[in-house]
Amino acid sequence: xxxxxxxxxxxxxxxxxxxxxxxxxxxxxxxxxxxxxxxxxxxxxxxxxxxxxxxxxxxxxxxxxxxxxxxxxxxxxxxxxxxxxxxxxxxxxxxxxxxxxxxxxxxxxxxxxxxxxxxxxxxxxxxxxxxxxxxxxxxxxxxxxxxxxxxxxxxxxxxxxxxxxxxxxxxxxxxxxxxxxxxxxxxxxxxxxxxxxxxxxxxxxxxxxxxxxxxxxxxxxxxxxxxxxxxxxxxxxxxxxxxxxxxxxxxxxxxxxxxxxxxxxxxxxxxxxxxxxxxxxxxxxxxxxxxxxxxxxxxxxxxxxxxxxxxxxxxxxxxxxxxxxxxxxxxxxxxxxxxxxxxxxxxxxxxxx
Amino acid sequence: xxxxxxxxxxxxxxxxxxxxxxxxxxxxxxxxxxxxxxxxxxxxxxxxxxxxxxxxxxxxxxxxxxxxxxxxxxxxxxxxxxxxxxxxxxxxxxxxxxxxxxxxxxxxxxxxxxxxxxxxxxxxxxxxxxxxxxxxxxxxxxxxxxxxxxxxxxxxxxxxxxxxxxxxxxxxxxxxxxxxxxxxxxxxxxxxxxxxxxxxxxxxxxxxxxxxxxxxxxxxxxxxxxxxxxxxxxxxxxxxxxxxxxxxxxxxxxxxxxxxxxxxxxxxxxxxxxxxxxxxxxxxxxxxxxxxxxxxxxxxxxxxxxxxx
Ligand SMILES: Nc1ncnc2c1ncn2[C@@H]1O[C@H](COP(=O)(O)OP(=O)(O)O)[C@@H](O)[C@H]1O
Ligand SMILES: [Mg+2]
Numbered sequence: 001x002x003x004x005x006x007x008x009x010x011x012x013x014x015x016x017x018x019x020x021x022x023x024x025x026x027x028x029x030x031x032x033x034x035x036x037x038x039x040x041x042x043x044x045x046x047x048x049x050x051x052x053x054x055x056x057x058x059x060x061x062x063x064x065x066x067x068x069x070x071x072x073x074x075x076x077x078x079x080x081x082x083x084x085x086x087x088x089x090x091x092x093x094x095x096x097x098x099x100x101x102x103x104x105x106x107x108x109x110x111x112x113x114x115x116x117x118x119x120x121x122x123x124x125x126x127x128x129x130x131x132x133x134x135x136x137x138x139x140x141x142x143x144x145x146x147x148x149x150x151x152x153x154x155x156x157x158x159x160x161x162x163x164x165x166x167x168x169x170x171x172x173x174x175x176x177x178x179x180x181x182x183x184x185x186x187x188x189x190x191x192x193x194x195x196x197x198x199x200x201x202x203x204x205x206x207x208x209x210x211x212x213x214x215x216x217x218x219x220x221x222x223x224x225x226x227x228x229x230x231x232x233x234x235x236x237x238x239x240x241x242x243x244x245x246x247x248x249x250x251x252x253x254x255x256x257x258x259x260x261x262x263x264x265x266x267x268x269x270x271x272x273x274x275x276x277x278x279x280x281x282x283x284x285x286x287x288x289x290x291x292x293x294x295x296x297x298x299x300x301x302x303x304x305x306x307x308x309x310x311x312x313x314x315x316x317x318x319x320x321x322x323x324x325x326x327x328x329x330x331x332x333x334x335x336x337x338x339x340x341x342x343x344x345x346x347x348x349x350x351x352x353x
Numbered sequence: 354x355x356x357x358x359x360x361x362x363x364x365x366x367x368x369x370x371x372x373x374x375x376x377x378x379x380x381x382x383x384x385x386x387x388x389x390x391x392x393x394x395x396x397x398x399x400x401x402x403x404x405x406x407x408x409x410x411x412x413x414x415x416x417x418x419x420x421x422x423x424x425x426x427x428x429x430x431x432x433x434x435x436x437x438x439x440x441x442x443x444x445x446x447x448x449x450x451x452x453x454x455x456x457x458x459x460x461x462x463x464x465x466x467x468x469x470x471x472x473x474x475x476x477x478x479x480x481x482x483x484x485x486x487x488x489x490x491x492x493x494x495x496x497x498x499x500x501x502x503x504x505x506x507x508x509x510x511x512x513x514x515x516x517x518x519x520x521x522x523x524x525x526x527x528x529x530x531x532x533x534x535x536x537x538x539x540x541x542x543x544x545x546x547x548x549x550x551x552x553x554x555x556x557x558x559x560x561x562x563x564x565x566x567x568x569x570x571x572x573x574x575x576x577x578x579x580x581x582x583x584x585x586x587x588x589x590x591x592x593x594x595x596x597x598x599x600x601x602x603x604x605x606x607x608x609x610x611x612x613x614x615x616x617x618x619x620x621x622x623x624x625x626x627x628x629x630x631x632x633x634x635x636x637x638x639x640x641x642x643x644x645x646x647x648x649x650x651x652x653x654x655x656x657x658x659x660x661x662x
Contacts, residue, residue, distance in 0.1 A: 057561055082567070090564035097562075102555040105574050107581070107653060116573070117563040152653040168563065 004175060004208050005031040005054070010068035010078075012046075012053050015061060021279050023049040025232035026068075031176065036202065036209040038219040038240075040255065041229035044276050047212045050229070051178045053078075054210075055095050056085045072176075091121040094169035098181040100161035104153040110137075110164055111149030117171035136167040139204075141197060159190035163197065170201065177202075178210045183218065195222060216259045220244060220340070225312070228252050231277050231287035238313035244340050248307075248315035250292045253333045270332060286318070294319060294327050354649075361645070365638050372634045376627050377419055381412060387432040387621040406432065419627075428628035433620050439628035443610060449519055450602065450609035454594055456529040461536025466583075468537065469544025470576065476549060484541060491538025496597050500531040500604045517606040528605040532597050536590060543586055547579035554578075581652050588641040595633055 012024035024046045031037055039047050052058045054070055056077060070077040072093070077085065097103045105113060114133040118124070124132070130149070137145035140163040153161055162182060169177055179198065183191040195218065202209055211222055219226055219240065226243040228236040228251065236249040247253055254272035274291035277283050283290070289299035296318050298304075307320035319327050328334070387406075394402075403409045407418065422429060428439035472484035507527060508516035515524050551557065552575055560574045561567075599611035606612070610629060617625035649655045 055562060057558060086564045086566060088564070089562055095562045097555055097558060099555055103559045105556040105560065105578065107577055107651070108574070113559075116560075116565060120563060120565050154654045165559065168559065171563075 001032040001035070003030050004033045004072070006069070006071040007031075007050075007054070008069040008071065010050065010053065010070065011066040012049055012058070012063060013066050014063050019280050022282055023063075023232055023279055024053065025279075025282065027229075027232070027234055028068075029227055029234060029237060031208050031210060033175075033208055034202075034206050035224040036211055036222055038211045038213060038223035038226045039229055040213055040216055040219055040226060042255075042272075042276060043214055045229040046232040046279075047214075047229055048180055049232075051095065051180050051210060051212055054178060055089055055093060056080070057089075057095070087121070090117050090169075090174075091172040092174055093176045093178065094172075094174040095178040095180065096162070096165045096169045096182050099185045100158050100165055101185065103165055104161055106153055109150055109152060110156070114149075114164070114168050114171060117168050121172045132171075133167075136170060137164070139170070139201070140164070140167045142167070157190075158186055159193060162186065162190075162194050166194075166197065166201070170205070173205060174207055176208050176210065178212070180212045181214070182211075184213070184215070191218075198222070216255055228255065231282065232279060233287070233316065235288065235317070236313075236315040238309065238315075242310065242313040245337055246309070246313070247329065247333065247337075248309055248313075248320060249288075249317045250294045250319070251288050252315075253329045254291075256336055257330065257332045259336070286316075296324065358646070361642055365642060368638055369631070369635055373420070373423060373627075373631055374416075376630045377416055380623050380627055383621060383623075385621050387623055423631075428631070429624035431617075431622055431625050433617070433622045433625070439624050442613065442625060443628060443632055446608065446610040446613050448609075449607050450598055450611060452525060453528055453532060453598055453602070453607065453609065454591075456525060457532035457536060457594055457597075458591070460529060461533035462540055462587075464533070465537040465540025466544050466580075468541035470548055470571070470579075472541065472545040473548030473552060473579075474571065476552075481545075484545070488538040488541040488545075491534045492542065494534070496531050496535060497600045497604055499534055500528070500601055503527045503531055504604070517604075519605075519607050524605075528601050528607060531604075532594060532601050535593060535597065539586065539590060539593075540583065543583055544579060547582050548575060551575050551578045577651075581648070584644055584648050584651065588637075588644045591640045592637055595637065 007027060007029050010024055010027045011022070014021040014023060027046070027050055029037065039050065041047055049058065049063075053063075053065060054077065065078045068078065072088070075084075077088070080088070104110070111130065111133055114136055115126070115129045118129040118132050119126070122129070134145045134149060137148060142148055142160060142163055148156075153164075156164065166182075177198075182198070183194050186194060198209065198211075199222065209222075211219070213219060223240050225239050226237065227234045228243070228249065230251050236243065236247065236252045238246075243252060244256070247256060251272070254270075257270040258272060272291055277287050277290070283300075285301050286292070286295070286299040286304055289295040292299065298318050304316045304318045304321075306314040306316050308314055309320070318324055329337070387408075400409070407415060410418075419429070426440070428443075430436045430438050431442055434442060468484050468487065472481045475481045475484075504516045504527065507513050514526050516527075518524055557570060557574055560570045565573075595611075598609060599615055601607070602609040602611040603615055610632075613625070614629045616622075617629065
């Protein structure tokens with residue numbers, strides 16, 4: 001598969017009065033053409049900072065890219081000038097945000113907001129841009145698009161606004177769409193509709209999606225691959241099947257265990273004990289060790305490298321070292337893995353594209 | 354919308370009526386008498402004069418007559434200025450005051466906005482700190498102190514501009530500056546806060562994610578949205594400016610309404626005091642009304658809430 005984006009050892013820090021917040025501490029991943037890569041992790045794990053950094057949307061100061069490369073079409077986005085980056089933003093890489101209630105300009109018509117993105121990147125007349133904007137609104141499932149063009153955001157529901165935001169992001173047929181918790185603020189039925197829409201559009205336009213969420217439940221039916229983030233690092237990455245059927249990192253186990261239950265009689269909701277570390281003073285060794293019931297002595301001393309599980313599956317935990325004691329995931333996780341397998345078997349579908 | 358406007362107009366009339374009543378009775382409580390050199394008048398002469406102005410009638414009678422005249426647009430006649438109608442006196446004096454107020458509002462708003470926008474864009478840099486210091490000074494220094502300062506340095510020392518009087522445009526510059534400093538300071542401070550808030554909002558991120566230039570983000574998205582709350586402080590600002598003109602006109606010997614108002618108070622010229630107070634109040638109420646309407650025009654959320662659904 002063709003690599004479209006390559007992130008290498010990305011470090012991002014915020015310089016604040018109290019010191020340096022090391023929000024992202026060495027993130028590497030590849031994004032392939034046409035795939036959906038989910039980035040999951042608890043709140044504060046650096047998902048938004050990572051994704052905004054790809055778009056160079058972080059304010060500098062206080063943020064800075066300390067180290068690392070973001071390779072896209074032969075260029076390192078981390079080193080582009082503002083002007084060069086503006087030509088990529090919204091044209092080749094687009095982004096949609098979490099809260100549709102606040103992510104549209106309240107005093108500008110929907111039409112103008114969509115057209116603005118088109119006119120910036122394409123040499124076409126206003127009239128053509130208007131036509132294209134109407135088409136985009138229709139594409140994302142907004143009825144009466146002609147009439148809706150003249151309306152303001154407050155005349156749209158949350159779900160409809162998120163559709164508009166998606167239309168803006170799609171204005172120039174981007175190669176990559178970054179969605180930062182695009183459905184977190186929406187209620188469940190609307191959430192399902194928006195996810196369906198995103199899958200649909202991806203099928204039509206063929207772009208790659210980086211889908212950020214803290215909800216593993218969403219990941220299962222959206223993503224091809226999953227990267228699990230903790231304290232500014234990717235701790236496990238693999239295909240959806242690998243992450244759901246064969247998770248290796250105790251943090252991933254914790255996330256799986258704390259997923260809202262899939263069956264009717266609700267099991268007790270699990271949550272990972274403790275809180276994420278303070279990134280102002282990241283701990284020595286494995287940042288997850290203090291919350292990890294399976295932590296080894298070495299976890300407090302030395303950071304684990306990425307151990308290879310398969311060609312597509314890596315996890316950063318000393319448990320994968322050949323000298324480590326053999327540890328099985330906890331019962332609740334094994335139960336769940338079994339349940340996923342059942343559900344998939346019932347649906348008659350195995351692994352995905 | 355039409356219903357809303359009608360309702361507001363009714364409220365405005367009621368407010369004015371209350372103000373008219375309050376000023377009337379306050380006037381009755383003022384110590385002293387409108388008659389100058391009373392000691393030289395015989396009791397009979399005093400009686401004749403008081404009779405002539407209706408000041409001997411019982412207060413309720415005076416009140417009803419006053420309201421009746423008011424409805425006809427008659428604010429009475431001055432005790433001091435050769436019995437001339439108050440409306441005429443106001444008409445003569447309104448020109449310089451209006452010019453001064455207008456210039457100060459326009460100049461102050463434009464400069465204040467620019468300063469506020471500049472400070473917000475340069476957030477936490479020397480540009481921002483400088484702009485903040487300027488606005489704190491502008492808010493805390495009373496306009497009359499500044500007026501004296503301007504007169505001394507620019508008028509007397511440098512002799513760039515006339516120190517006082519009202520004989521052409523260059524005479525308007527110093528009083529306009531003195532008046533507009535507090536406008537500049539208030540608007541700049543407010544605009545900076547609003548801009549910073551807007552600049553950190555999600556839709557600015559959406560705009561930047563489209564790839565449009567920073568200038569376009571600020572002009573098309575940030576400024577308009579920051580301006581909306583600014584409109585609300587224009588009302589109080591105008592009040593401020595009006596009271597400011599009272600002092601400034603006296604300092605710069607501007608033949609305006611404020612200067613005449615202050616004089617009429619020291620002379621106990623009841624009709625002029627009441628008439629001018631009412632006139633100021635009416636202007637103020639009107640200004641606030643216009644500000645509210647403007648708010649609806651600029652902000653589509655309010656525009657629709659009020660009307661066609
Ligand atoms: N402007 C900022 N200044 C200081 N720290 C920040 C800033 N933005 C984010 N961070 C820190 O970066 C870390 C990652 O945040 P974020 O990427 O938003 O997490 P999430 O995974 O929930 O999206 C957090 O610890 C947060 O405190
Ligand atoms: Mg986030």
